Each structure stands twice: as C-alpha cells, then as structure tokens.
Amino acid sequence: MDVTRNTGEDRPAKVRVFLVDDHHLFLSGVRAELGDAVEVVGDADEVAAAIELIGERLPDVVLVDVHMPDGGGRAVIEAVGRTHPEIRFLALSVSDAAEDVIGVIRAGARGYVTKTISGAELTAAVGRVADGDAVFSPRLAGFVLDAFAADPGAAGGAVPSFDPELDQLTPREREVLRLIARGYAYKEVGRELSISVKTVESHVSAVLRKLQLSSRHQLTRWASERRLL
Amino acid sequence: MGGGVAGGLSARFGIDANLIRFAFILVAIGAGTGVAAYVVAWLVIPREGSSTSIGRRALADRRTVGLALAFIVGLGAILLVLGSIGLSFTASLVWPLSIAGGGLVLVWRGADDEERANLSELMGRAPLIGSPDRRTLRSTVARVVVGGILVIVGLGELVATRHPSLGVLFRTLVAANVVIVGFLIVFGPWWLRLARDLAVERRERLRNEERANMAATVHDSVLQTLALIQRASGDPGEVTRLARAQERELRAWLFEGRSPGSFNRDVSTVSQAVTVIEGDVEASHRVAVDSVTVGDCELTTELRALLAAGREATVNAAKWSGAASVSLFVEVEPAQVSVFVRDRGQGFDPDAVGDDRKGIAESIRARMTRHGGSVVIRSAPGQGTEVELVMPRTGAGRGRD
Numbered sequence: 001m002d003v004t005r006n007t008g009e010d011r012p013a014k015v016r017v018f019l020v021d022d023h024h025l026f027l028s029g030v031r032a033e034l035g036d037a038v039e040v041v042g043d044a045d046e047v048a049a050a051i052e053l054i055g056e057r058l059p060d061v062v063l064v065d066v067h068m069p070d071g072g073g074r075a076v077i078e079a080v081g082r083t084h085p086e087i088r089f090l091a092l093s094v095s096d097a098a099e100d101v102i103g104v105i106r107a108g109a110r111g112y113v114t115k116t117i118s119g120a121e122l123t124a125a126v127g128r129v130a131d132g133d134a135v136f137s138p139r140l141a142g143f144v145l146d147a148f149a150a151d152p153g154a155a156g157g158a159v160p161s162f163d164p165e166l167d168q169l170t171p172r173e174r175e176v177l178r179l180i181a182r183g184y185a186y187k188e189v190g191r192e193l194s195i196s197v198k199t200v201e202s203h204v205s206a207v208l209r210k211l212q213l214s215s216r217h218q219l220t221r222w223a224s225e226r227r228l229l
Numbered sequence: 230m231g232g233g234v235a236g237g238l239s240a241r242f243g244i245d246a247n248l249i250r251f252a253f254i255l256v257a258i259g260a261g262t263g264v265a266a267y268v269v270a271w272l273v274i275p276r277e278g279s280s281t282s283i284g285r286r287a288l289a290d291r292r293t294v295g296l297a298l299a300f301i302v303g304l305g306a307i308l309l310v311l312g313s314i315g316l317s318f319t320a321s322l323v324w325p326l327s328i329a330g331g332g333l334v335l336v337w338r339g340a341d342d343e344e345r346a347n348l349s350e351l352m353g354r355a356p357l358i359g360s361p362d363r364r365t366l367r368s369t370v371a372r373v374v375v376g377g378i379l380v381i382v383g384l385g386e387l388v389a390t391r392h393p394s395l396g397v398l399f400r401t402l403v404a405a406n407v408v409i410v411g412f413l414i415v416f417g418p419w420w421l422r423l424a425r426d427l428a429v430e431r432r433e434r435l436r437n438e439e440r441a442n443m444a445a446t447v448h449d450s451v452l453q454t455l456a457l458i459q460r461a462s463g464d465p466g467e468v469t470r471l472a473r474a475q476e477r478e479l480r481a482w483l484f485e486g487r488s489p490g491s492f493n494r495d496v497s498t499v500s501q502a503v504t505v506i507e508g509d510v511e512a513s514h515r516v517a518v519d520s521v522t523v524g525d526c527e528l529t530t531e532l533r534a535l536l537a538a539g540r541e542a543t544v545n546a547a548k549w550s551g552a553a554s555v556s557l558f559v560e561v562e563p564a565q566v567s568v569f570v571r572d573r574g575q576g577f578d579p580d581a582v583g584d585d586r587k588g589i590a591e592s593i594r595a596r597m598t599r600h601g602g603s604v605v606i607r608s609a610p611g612q613g614t615e616v617e618l619v620m621p622r623t624g625a626g627r628g629r630d
Contacts, residue, residue: 142521183556
C-alpha cells in the first residue's frame with residue numbers, strides 16, 4: 001500500500017518522511033517498517049541537526065521522538081514550526097506520561113503514537129498526518145477527555161474560561177473521543193455514529209486545535225498532576 | 230584533617246573520628262607534639278586499600294630522606310636561634326615542629342598521585358598559600374594583614390606576661406582572645422569552606438548511592454528480562470508477554486515510585502485496579518491489554534463489583550476472541566463509572582449462547598445487576614466483541630473525578 005497525498009498533480013507523489021530519533025536501533029526499525037509505502041528523505045539523531053536538515057529537505061511529515069537531549073521533540077517542532085509551518089509532525093514515544101503527550105501536542109504535533117504501534121498502523125498514521133488530519137491514540141483520547149472534564153468546577157474551584165469555544169468539547173467531540181479511547185478505528189467510529197470518516201477526522205482535528213490553542217490552564221496543571229497519581 | 234589519619238584510626242579502633250581529631254588538636258595546642266604525632270602517624274599507617282605506608286615509600290628514596298633531614302635540622306636551628314634571642318616560648322616547640330616539618334616533607338615526597346592531588350587541593354584552600362582569583366584577592370590580602378597583626382600582638386602579649394607585672398591575669402586573657410580572633414580571621418573562611426565542601430561531599434555520596442541502587446534495580450529487573458527474552462526468541466507470544474510485563478513494572482517504578490517485584494495489590498482507586506487487571510490478564514493469557522482510564526475515584530463495594538466484572542470480561546476476551554490485543558476503557562464520571570472491554574476477535578452471536586454457558590451470564594450479568602449496574606454485550610461473528618458495563622455512583626463513592 002502506498003501512502004500518497006493530493007498534490008493537485010495527475011500522479012500523486014509518495015509522502016516524504018523525515019525521521020528524528022536518538023536511538024539508532026529504532027531509526028532503522030521504523031525505516032524498515034515504513035518500507036516503500038513512503039519516501040524517507042532523511043533522518044537525524046539530535047535536535048540541532050534535525051532542525052537544519054528538515055529545513056533543507058522540506059519533508060511532508062516529520063516523525064519525531066519525544067525524548068531526546070537538548071529539548072527533545074518539542075524543541076524540533078517549535079523551531080521548525082516557526083520557519084516552516086507547512087511541515088507536519090507526528091510524535092512517537094515510549095512514554096505515556098500525560099505531561100509529555102500534552103506538551104508535544106501543544107508544541108504543534110498533529111498526533112501522538114506510542115512506539116509499540118505496528119508498522120501498518122504507523123504507515124496509516126503518517127498518511128493521515130500528511131493529509132492534515134490528527135492522529136489520536138486511545139490513550140491520547142483518554143488524556144483529552146480527562147483534561148477537558150465535563151465539570152471542571154468539581155475538581156476544586158471553577159476557573160473562569162476565557163474562550164468557551166476553545167475550552168470545552170462539544171458533546172459530539174466527546175462521543176468521538178470516547179469511541180477512540182475504547183479502541184475504535186476512525187472507520188468504526190464513523191459507522192457507530194453514522195457519520196463519514198471525513199467527519200470523524202474533522203471532529204478529531206477540531207479537538208486537536210482546542211488542545212493546542214486552549215488557554216485553559218487546567219490543561220497544564222492537570223498534566224503535571226497526573227504524574228503524581 | 231589532611232592525611233585522613235583520624236578517620237583511619239577510627240576505622241581501625243571503632244572510635245569516633247571526631248574524638249580522635251579533637252584529641253590531636255588538644256595535644257597540638259598543648260605542646261606542639263600532637264602535630265608531630267599526627268605527621269608520624271600519617272607516615273606509618275598505610276592508607277586504606279594500599280599495602281605500603283607513605284613513610285615506607287618515602288624512605289625508599291635516598292634523596293627524600295636527605296631532604297627531610299635537612300629540613301628538620303634547618304627548622305630546628307631557626308627555632309633554637311629564635312629562642313636564644315628572647316622568644317623563649319619557641320624552645321618547647323623546637324623538636325615537635327622540626328619533626329613535623331621533616332615528616333611533612335616525607336609525606337609530600339612519598340604520597341602517591343591521588344594523595345598528592347588531595348594535598349595540593351588542601352593547600353590551595355589555605356588563603357596564605359593558594360592563589361586566590363582576582364575578585365577575592367584584595368579581601369584576602371586585607372584579611373591576612375589584619376589577622377597577622379592581631380596574632381603578632383597577641384603573641385607579644387603572651388611573651389610579656391612572663392615578666393612579673395600587675396594585672397597578669399587580665400593581660401593573659403586579652404592576649405589569648407586576640408590570638409584566637411587573629412586565627413579566626415586568617416583561617417575562618419578556610420574552615421567554612423571545608424565545612425561546605427564536606428556538605429557537598431555528603432550530597433555527592435548520597436547521589437552515588439542512589440545511582441548504585443538504580444543500577445541494582447535495573448539489573449535485577451530489566452537485564453534479567455532481556456536475558457529471558459533472548460532465550461524465548463522463538464516464541465513471539467512469550468516475548469511480548471515478557472516485554473509488556475517488564476514495561477509495566479518499569480513504569481510503575483519510574484513514575485509511581487513502586488519498587489519492581491513488590492507490585493502493590495492493595496488497590497484503593499479505580500485506576501490502580503485497572504492497572505492490576507491489565508497486568509494480570511497480560512501475564513496469564515499472553516494478550517496485550519491496552520487500558521485507558523479517564524478520571525479516578527476511590528473504590529466502593531459497587532465499583533469493586535464493577536471492576537471484578539470488567540476483569541471477567543477482559544479474561545473472556547483474552548481467552549476466546551483470538552485477538553492479539555484487548556482494549557480496556559474505564560471512565561469515571563460524576564454520576565457513573567463505565568467499563569468498556571473490546572476486542573477485534575472472532576466474535577459470537579449473543580442470542581445463540583445457551584443458558585448452560587454460565588460464564589458471562591453468572592459472573593458478569595449477575596454481579597452487575599446485584600449492585601444496580603447494567604451490562605450491554607455487542608458482538609457478531611467476525612466482528613469482534615464489546616462488553617459495556619455501567620455502574621451508577623452512590624454518594625459514598627463520589628470523590629474527585
């Protein structure tokens with residue numbers, strides 16, 4: 001299966017992918033798993049080199065490890081995001097810590113998957129990110145539901161929300177996230193709710209946007225408290 | 230104090246090192262012989278972990294012995310001359326100081342590299358000998374000058390009290406105090422820094438212990454598991470099981486502070502219970518359980534029943550579905566707690582299951598309805614299965630969410 005993107009040309013081109021990870025073993029593993037489905041245009045094992053090479057090669061999607069010396073994936077996403085906002089990021093990590101997940105999404109990643117993901121799923125996730133959609137793992141969906149709890153006032157004092165548009169999830173978005181957290185693929189979510197996959201994707205993208213832009217400061221507090229549970 | 234003699238003696242005889250240091254200082258103040266004794270001990274007692282003493286190494290070199298002898302004679306002569314021209318108090322110090330001086334030469338020459346580095350560092354800390362950097366140069370000079378003058382005045386007073394005069398007691402006291410203040414000004418900062426360095430050293434030692442602990446834990450759990458994985462490399466299911474179990478253990482240790490091997494089964498909250506279910510089912514059925522928990526609260530009788538039913542459903546999925554992984558989703562809401570167990574396995578026709586198959590009917594449905602909960606099972610052949618369990622929360626169970 002080739003993962004392609006709409007270029008507006010007659011023949012769609014393969015998605016150009018760049019890999020950033022400080023574990024060489026993992027780099028070669030991901031390369032092998034992605035195989036021919038995408039075009040891997042380069043890799044880097046440290047933050048500074050990654051920023052430079054990404055600027056040169058201009059990939060469609062960057063697969064970036066969350067944990068690296070010198071600022072980790074966040075540093076790469078923030079630096080490249082300033083100069084090349086069109087490049088999309090998918091964060092990969094062995095960590096499920098809420099702090100890391102929320103941090104990297106707020107830095108600008110369009111999705112987050114754990115490193116135990118299968119090759120086929122990873123390829124699909126890359127394609128989705130290349131198309132501008134968001135990739136939510138069940139765990140990320142769980143985090144978002146938790147962080148945007150329906151009744152924030154219950155957990156010690158209501159915090160005035162500056163932008164209700166951004167600070168709350170719609171009931172539909174909540175339904176979609178719940179299904180994802182239950183292990184449903186986008187297609188299955190669509191079938192369950194009788195909506196198209198495209199609609200599911202747009203709901204997820206909307207949630208991603210809220211996650212990135214919400215000024216709701218419980219989000220950060222929640223993430224750091226979550227560690228202590 | 231420098232050579233670690235007190236520490237060494239205390240390790241040998243089981244007496245507190247500070248007591249021995251205090252004894253040395255007392256003798257040193259008394260007659261100066263303590264200094265000599267310290268240096269001699271430094272020379273004769275081998276360092277921990279080394280077989281020869283400094284003295285033996287030093288004596289093996291003829292030039293060192295000559296140098297030390299010359300030093301003793303020279304220092305002794307100077308002190309004798311000083312004594313004869315009127316500074317009579319030096320007379321009693323001649324021999325101890327000379328021997329100590331010669332001994333120090335031996336120590337310096339006989340010390341091995343590591344000891345020498347320690348020594349020069351020690352010397353460098355003394356304000357009179359070290360090379361202060363530019364910023365503190367002026368203050369050091371001022372301190373040394375003032376302190377030096379005080380010491381000299383004080384010593385002069387001490388000498389003067391040897392002649393009969395009035396107010397001897399008073400003058401002695403003044404003199405003694407002036408000497409002490411002088412010493413404090415000269416050496417005070419050095420002592421302070423020594424104390425600070427000791428604190429730093431202690432912290433460093435704690436950190437090292439921590440690191441050793443960590444290494445031991447990683448060895449006991451992670452490296453053992455890696456060895457097991459290599460031996461089980463022909464069996465993918467077993468490899469996955471080992472890896473997931475190790476991963477969970479490591480996470481619990483790193484993020485929740487639970488030490489590996491002592492998995493805490495004494496669960497009191499929903500999220501802890503979910504972790505236990507995940508671990509147990511994975512360990513006994515070689516299936517990956519991906520659990521997601523939203524919110525958390527204390528366990529009540531009803532919620533324990535709910536999670537017991539959830540566990541049953543997860544085990545069923547692991548046993549019968551044939552899927553490689555099971556999703557377990559638990560959401561704590563203000564009014565209810567729901568558990569979803571989903572697999573993408575072979576599925577079945579719920580209506581076709583006869584009454585004789587009591588597994589689901591008894592364990593899950595009965596348990597749930599007895600506590601006021603509800604069960605929905607969705608499944609079709611080839612479509613996988615999802616079990617939905619919902620338990621309303623009673624007042625007692627409402628904690629944070």
